[in-house]
Amino acid sequence: xxxxxxxxxxxxxxxxxxxxxxxxxxxxxxxxxxxxxxxxxxxxxxxxxxxxxxxxxxxxxxxxxxxxxxxxxxxxxxxxxxxxxxxxxxxxxxxxxxxxxxxxxxxxxxxxxxxxxxxxxxxxxxxxxxxxxxxxxxxxxxxxxxxxxxxxxxxxxxxxxxxxxxxxxxxxxxxxxxxxxxxxxxxxxxxxxxxxxxxxxxxxxxxxxxxxxxxxxxxxxxxxxxxxxxxxxxxxxxxxxxxxxxxxxxxxxxxxxxxxxxxxxxxxxxxxxxxxxxxxxxxxxxxxxxxxxxxxxxxxxxxxxxxxxxxxxxxxxxxxxxxxxxxxxxxxxxxxxxxxxxxxxxxxxxxxxxxxxxxxxxxxxxxxxxxxxxxxxxxxxxxxxxxxxxxxxxxxxxxxxxxxxxxxxxxxxxxxxxxxxxxxxx
Amino acid sequence: xxxxxxxxxxxxxxxxxxxxxxxxxxxxxxxxxxxxxxxxxxxxxxxxxxxxxxxxxxxxxxxxxxxxxxxxxxxxxxxxxxxxxxxxxxxxxxxxxxxxxxxxxxxxxxxxxxxxxxxxxxxxxxxxxxxxxxxxxxxxxxxxxxxxxxxxxxxxxxxxxxxxxxxxxxxxxxxxxxxxxxxxxxxxxx
Numbered sequence: 001x002x003x004x005x006x007x008x009x010x011x012x013x014x015x016x017x018x019x020x021x022x023x024x025x026x027x028x029x030x031x032x033x034x035x036x037x038x039x040x041x042x043x044x045x046x047x048x049x050x051x052x053x054x055x056x057x058x059x060x061x062x063x064x065x066x067x068x069x070x071x072x073x074x075x076x077x078x079x080x081x082x083x084x085x086x087x088x089x090x091x092x093x094x095x096x097x098x099x100x101x102x103x104x105x106x107x108x109x110x111x112x113x114x115x116x117x118x119x120x121x122x123x124x125x126x127x128x129x130x131x132x133x134x135x136x137x138x139x140x141x142x143x144x145x146x147x148x149x150x151x152x153x154x155x156x157x158x159x160x161x162x163x164x165x166x167x168x169x170x171x172x173x174x175x176x177x178x179x180x181x182x183x184x185x186x187x188x189x190x191x192x193x194x195x196x197x198x199x200x201x202x203x204x205x206x207x208x209x210x211x212x213x214x215x216x217x218x219x220x221x222x223x224x225x226x227x228x229x230x231x232x233x234x235x236x237x238x239x240x241x242x243x244x245x246x247x248x249x250x251x252x253x254x255x256x257x258x259x260x261x262x263x264x265x266x267x268x269x270x271x272x273x274x275x276x277x278x279x280x281x282x283x284x285x286x287x288x289x290x291x292x293x294x295x296x297x298x299x300x301x302x303x304x305x306x307x308x309x310x311x312x313x314x315x316x317x318x319x320x321x322x323x324x325x326x327x328x329x330x331x332x333x334x335x336x337x338x339x340x341x342x343x344x345x346x347x348x349x350x351x352x353x354x355x356x357x358x359x360x361x362x363x364x365x366x367x368x369x370x371x372x373x374x375x376x377x378x379x380x381x382x383x384x385x386x387x388x389x390x391x392x393x394x395x396x397x398x399x400x401x402x403x404x405x406x407x408x409x410x411x412x413x414x415x416x417x418x419x420x421x422x423x424x425x426x
Numbered sequence: 427x428x429x430x431x432x433x434x435x436x437x438x439x440x441x442x443x444x445x446x447x448x449x450x451x452x453x454x455x456x457x458x459x460x461x462x463x464x465x466x467x468x469x470x471x472x473x474x475x476x477x478x479x480x481x482x483x484x485x486x487x488x489x490x491x492x493x494x495x496x497x498x499x500x501x502x503x504x505x506x507x508x509x510x511x512x513x514x515x516x517x518x519x520x521x522x523x524x525x526x527x528x529x530x531x532x533x534x535x536x537x538x539x540x541x542x543x544x545x546x547x548x549x550x551x552x553x554x555x556x557x558x559x560x561x562x563x564x565x566x567x568x569x570x571x572x573x574x575x576x577x578x579x580x581x582x583x584x585x586x587x588x589x590x591x592x593x594x595x596x597x598x599x600x601x602x603x604x605x606x607x608x609x610x611x612x613x614x615x616x
Contacts, residue, residue, distance in 0.1 A: 004599070007548045008567035017549050017568070018460030024473055029451050032480055036447050039488070113478050117485040163470065173515040
């Protein structure tokens with residue numbers, strides 16, 4: 001055991017066994033200390049400024065201004081501070097536009113965590129989380145637009161996008177989980193308000209992520225995040241529907257809520273219909289270019305088309321449920337539609353990609369064939385020329401022979417002269 | 427800055443002494459980080475969650491009018507709750523029962539310890555323990571806590587902690603034995 005104990009103690013200092021990086025420890029401490037100092041009231045002035053803080057709280061922390069709270073981190077920090085510490089506030093300000101991988105991003109994230117830590121109201125917390133998730137979506141778009149000059153930089157950008165997506169998913173999922181918990185303990189009015197915030201922001205996040213759709217082939221996490229926000233948006237409406245099932249005395253309120261739910265579900269079904277139409281367009285385009293030479297699977301294409309058409313049927317059924325105010329049934333159908341649409345979109349994107357690749361390969365092959373044909377023609381021409389040359393040479397040789405044949409006497413005369421000279425010398 | 431944890435918490439709460447927070451951070455940041463790291467398997471996630479632990483601790487201390495009795499246990503409780511929230515937020519694990527921290531640990535992409543095969547083997551064996559046993563091994567041998575301290579964190583009696591520790595060590599040795607070749611094997615003689 002002694003040896004094992006020694007080894008376990010030695011492990012303590014290895015990063016692989018959870019030893020924290022000393023640089024991170026120091027940086028994290030500095031950030032936390034800044035925040036701690038900024039939230040410590042100076043005792044002497046506390047009483048004097050208490051009234052001012054109260055009036056700010058009434059103005060900025062009222063339910064109507066939940067978004068003000070979420071949109072102004074500097075203000076939140078300032079409200080918690082009796083004597084503002086300029087360096088922290090200006091740092092947080094500077095960090096607002098930063099994205100993952102940049103120096104001040106840690107400050108941005110810490111300031112968000114501070115806001116959450118100092119918010120005790122559950123529905124405000126949920127609103128904050130959805131706002132933070134929306135910020136992550138904006139950051140993904142910014143990261144996508146970042147230029148890179150090398151493969152290494154490209155990989156870094158992709159990694160930063162993935163990390164940002166992970167944070168987005170964490171925030172939106174936590175917001176959704178907290179909404180479920182809220183529904184168990186809070187008044188329907190409060191639950192509805194929180195659910196509306198989640199629904200609105202989730203839809204917004206979905207639209208923002210659409211702008212990064214072309215990246216989804218290389219970074220599938222983007223599609224996963226989009227599916228999650230779709231689910232969360234529907235769950236939020238579900239939470240509103242559940243508040244409706246409780247006995248409510250005020251029929252006017254019932255009517256208002258029902259109208260809201262109807263409008264919301266109809267909007268979701270309209271969006272789903274547009275998405276299905278787009279999928280069908282893509283699949284038709286793939287089908288029209290699909291020749292026997294193409295590599296795209298016929299069967300897969302057909303299945304995708306059938307699934308998309310089936311989804312349209314489910315949309316119709318869901319619409320009928322909405323019209324008859326069978327909201328829970330409608331929500332189940334909306335969930336079904338979303339699942340089918342997501343799968344169909346993925347398949348359509350994949351088939352479109354394969355079709356594009358197949359078309360490019362076919363074009364390349366055609367070009368190669370043309371080039372080869374051209375080469376063949378050129379080769380034939382060269383052969384023709386060579387043949388002519390050979391013919392020309394042959395003619396030349398014949399002429400040479402003729403020349404030789406025509407002068408045999410000259411040769412004999414020369415041989416004779418040589419023989420005479422030899423005799424004379426003897 | 428000297429003083430036991432209780433004194434530091436009281437200084438923090440009633441004297442608004444930021445140095446007290448600094449000292450508490452220095453004492454606990456690393457063990458808290460390690461605790462979380464062995465549960466979530468990712469350095470980035472462990473760093474984020476560690477920051478959150480201290481922020482939440484700070485927010486909670488400010489709200490409480492009485493002092494925190496056991497600051498270390500308090501931090502670990504916050505850390506555990508944050509890890510639970512972390513798992514919940516992962517799409518694939520939406521219920522506590524479905525969470526398998528052991529699987530997360532085993533599948534986590536943890537690098538081998540370069541140039542030290544022995545330590546790599548020990549680390550692998552620690553990772554392969556179930557969460558309950560792994561916690562104890564880390565608390566006792568890496569963080570060098572007493573049984574009393576461990577009991578306070580886990581809200582268990584010292585006896586229970588000792589018994590479970592004994593089982594944890596036995597299991598760890600068994601895992602290590604399974605990765606080692608038999609020492610006394612001799613070649614067969616014809």
